[in-house]
Amino acid sequence: xxxxxxxxxxxxxxxxxxxxxxxxxxxxxxxxxxxxxxxxxxxxxxxxxxxxxxxxxxxxxxxxxxxxxxxxxxxxxxxxxxxxxxxxxxxxxxxxxxxxxxxxxxxxxxxxxxxxxxxxxxxxxxxxxxxxxxxxxxxxxxxxxxxxxxxxxxxxxxxxxxxxxxxxxxxxxxxxxxxxxxxxxxxxxxxxxxxxxxxxxxxxxxxxxxxxxxxxxxxxxxxxxxxxxxxxxxxxxxxxxxxxxxxxxxxxxxxxxxxxxxxxxxxxxxxxxxxxxxxxxxxxxxxxxxxxxxxxxxxxxxxxxxxxxxxxxxxxxxxxxxxxxxxxxxxxxxxxxxxxxxxxxxxxxxxxxxxxxxxxxxxxxxxxxxxxxxxxxxxxxxxxxxxxxxxxxxxxxxxxxx
Amino acid sequence: xxxxxxxxxxxxxxxxxxxxxxxxxxxxxxxxxxxxxxxxxxxxxxxxxxxxxxxxxxxxxxxxxxxxxxxxxxxxxxxxxxxxxxxxxxxxxxxxxxxxxxxxxxxxxxxxxxxxxxxxxxxxxxxxxxxxxxxxxxxxxxxxxxxxxxxxxxxxxxxxxxxxxxxxxxxxxxxxxxxxxxxxxxxxxxxxxxxxxxxxxxxxxxxxxxxxxxxxxxxxxxxxxxxxxxxxxxxxxxxxxxxxxxxxxxxxxxxxxxxxxxxx
Numbered sequence: 001x002x003x004x005x006x007x008x009x010x011x012x013x014x015x016x017x018x019x020x021x022x023x024x025x026x027x028x029x030x031x032x033x034x035x036x037x038x039x040x041x042x043x044x045x046x047x048x049x050x051x052x053x054x055x056x057x058x059x060x061x062x063x064x065x066x067x068x069x070x071x072x073x074x075x076x077x078x079x080x081x082x083x084x085x086x087x088x089x090x091x092x093x094x095x096x097x098x099x100x101x102x103x104x105x106x107x108x109x110x111x112x113x114x115x116x117x118x119x120x121x122x123x124x125x126x127x128x129x130x131x132x133x134x135x136x137x138x139x140x141x142x143x144x145x146x147x148x149x150x151x152x153x154x155x156x157x158x159x160x161x162x163x164x165x166x167x168x169x170x171x172x173x174x175x176x177x178x179x180x181x182x183x184x185x186x187x188x189x190x191x192x193x194x195x196x197x198x199x200x201x202x203x204x205x206x207x208x209x210x211x212x213x214x215x216x217x218x219x220x221x222x223x224x225x226x227x228x229x230x231x232x233x234x235x236x237x238x239x240x241x242x243x244x245x246x247x248x249x250x251x252x253x254x255x256x257x258x259x260x261x262x263x264x265x266x267x268x269x270x271x272x273x274x275x276x277x278x279x280x281x282x283x284x285x286x287x288x289x290x291x292x293x294x295x296x297x298x299x300x301x302x303x304x305x306x307x308x309x310x311x312x313x314x315x316x317x318x319x320x321x322x323x324x325x326x327x328x329x330x331x332x333x334x335x336x337x338x339x340x341x342x343x344x345x346x347x348x349x350x351x352x353x354x355x356x357x358x359x360x361x362x363x364x365x366x367x368x369x370x371x372x373x374x375x376x377x378x379x380x381x382x383x384x385x386x387x388x389x390x391x392x393x394x395x396x397x398x399x400x401x402x
Numbered sequence: 403x404x405x406x407x408x409x410x411x412x413x414x415x416x417x418x419x420x421x422x423x424x425x426x427x428x429x430x431x432x433x434x435x436x437x438x439x440x441x442x443x444x445x446x447x448x449x450x451x452x453x454x455x456x457x458x459x460x461x462x463x464x465x466x467x468x469x470x471x472x473x474x475x476x477x478x479x480x481x482x483x484x485x486x487x488x489x490x491x492x493x494x495x496x497x498x499x500x501x502x503x504x505x506x507x508x509x510x511x512x513x514x515x516x517x518x519x520x521x522x523x524x525x526x527x528x529x530x531x532x533x534x535x536x537x538x539x540x541x542x543x544x545x546x547x548x549x550x551x552x553x554x555x556x557x558x559x560x561x562x563x564x565x566x567x568x569x570x571x572x573x574x575x576x577x578x579x580x581x582x583x584x585x586x587x588x589x590x591x592x593x594x595x596x597x598x599x600x601x602x603x604x605x606x607x608x609x610x611x612x613x614x615x616x617x618x619x620x621x622x623x624x625x626x627x628x629x630x631x632x633x634x635x636x637x638x639x640x641x642x643x644x645x646x647x648x649x650x651x652x653x654x655x656x657x658x659x660x661x662x663x664x665x666x
Contacts (some may be wrong), residue, residue: 008600011478049593062593227495399597
């Protein structure tokens with residue numbers, strides 16, 4: 001057993017924390033207020049290697065481990081969940097899916113420019129009428145010679161209007177449920193492919209959330225990721241990766257709102273003393289401290305499992321469920337500690353509260369995770385080995401140039 | 403060109419108010435140590451000089467085993483090599499002795515052109531080490547440097563921040579430079595640098611390797627004693643609201659008040 005982060009992890013945390021403190025926090029409120037995506041952060045994160053942190057160097061990444069991905073997620077969400085969402089989608093849902101499932105030729109073609117940040121990726125699974133019920137998706141991919149013709153609509157897609165490479169899921173066999181789904185990499189500019197942005201959201205205002213429409217989009221067979229009919233497994237394994245970043249990110253929210261609540265409780269006076277002296281305020285802060293540690297331990301366990309190459313769907317689901325609910329509760333309690341000031345946008349805690357509500361819905365609602373945990377506990381669910389597993393972290397091999 | 407950056411560890415500035423008098427007197431502040439923030443400007447400028455002019459950069463720190471943190475930060479930022487300098491005889495050194503030890507290490511490294519150091523450390527805040535180092539080396543000290551204008555042909559021209567503004571100074575190489583924060587924006591560590599730093603092993607040079615007489619450094623050679631330490635009284639502030647009918651009237655009163663207090 002070893003509960004310590006390595007020196008390498010400590011340095012990664014310092015670097016990303018400094019970046020979040022210097023370049024995101026000072027401006028994020030403005031972007032949040034204006035519902036604007038801080039696009040300027042993409043080249044900065046690309047330059048620093050953040051967009052490909054846990055991708056091997058030979059594929060254009062920084063060659064760090066999966067725990068570093070968790071640290072990046074936590075530190076970015078400490079500043080704002082919107083920026084962490086970019087990592088969840090671009091890196092976890094798209095790039096890691098390629099690292100796990102794509103052919104070598106596809107890795108060179110798609111993963112390398114994604115890992116360097118030259119291109120940005122997104123992930124299109126959810127549809128207007130299919131969210132948690134993934135197998136019920138209606139988009140289709142009809143074989144036509146060496147190509148596929150894709151039709152359908154995707155909804156609530158983060159980075160829809162930003163991404164260059166869109167990993168979408170469509171049915172090559174509409175008569176089947178999950179076995180009929182296949183995964184395709186769409187490229188912006190393909191005829192019949194359009195995207196748009198959804199403007200009205202409760203939170204994550206500084207994230208780009210949108211839709212993808214496919215109207216007879218011709219996609220060459222070289223853009224089929226994995227095999228025909230393997231799309232459901234690809235989608236689910238990618239969700240494991242994204243849920244991991246969401247869990248770690250939620251720990252960042254808990255830390256951010258706890259810092260704000262502690263600061264305020266040590267300054268604000270009522271009835272002749274600092275409000276931190278009141279036991280009911282202390283109770284709120286104690287819960288934040290406890291939940292930060294639990295969320296941290298849960299996501300770090302997943303990071304360790306990922307590094308070892310051990311399947312972690314159950315542990316990831318648990319971490320995501322707990323951490324996002326805890327972040328929502330901590331943000332709400334932090335608003336409570338701030339009183340009426342917490343309700344105003346003058347203090348930042350209300351932004352964290354709005355953002356954290358999204359995370360208990362996306363990447364598997366709390367209810368989906370409760371079902372999963374019950375099914376594991378009752379013995380109804382067992383994870384079978386996949387044709388392609390996410391590779392274990394290998395510090396030497398991942399650091400080598402191609 | 404050969405550039406040498408002298409670095410050290412210090413507590414985080416935000417943590418300093420927590421240090422008790424006992425901790426300060428014992429030298430063990432009980433705080434997590436980071437790279438002295440002023441040293442980051444020195445590291446960055448060393449790297450920029452190397453990138454522009456070519457040559458090499460070496461980081462040097464003085465401290466016992468376990469104080470390699472600042473060297474590792476330098477490597478993570480891109481400095482290829484670091485050396486830790488220590489001998490039990492160095493314990494208890496004052497700024498003058500640290501200057502002598504660093505000068506011996508710089509001389510051991512051989513022909514150098516520019517030595518960069520943080521202008522001060524955030525804990526002791528004496529700003530004496532650059533002075534002692536330059537004096538021991540017999541090199542010119544360029545303090546408060548806000549810009550390196552030119553370097554070459556055995557000379558360096560810099561801009562220094564002075565009370566009245568900036569002054570341009572030219573000196574013969576080699577020199578010791580203590581920059582101010584206006585000189586640059588220190589870069590973040592790179593992931594490749596972080597990987598290198600976490601695996602880095604640093605040479606250790608002791609008193610014998612440096613040819614230092616143990617009696618001239620450490621507690622034995624200290625000229626300064628820190629006695630009777632006390633914490634400064636907590637600052638007490640007050641709030642004055644500027645009353646007025648219009649914004650212009652309030653601002654005029656505010657400006658008058660700031661001028662009366664010599665803030666502006």
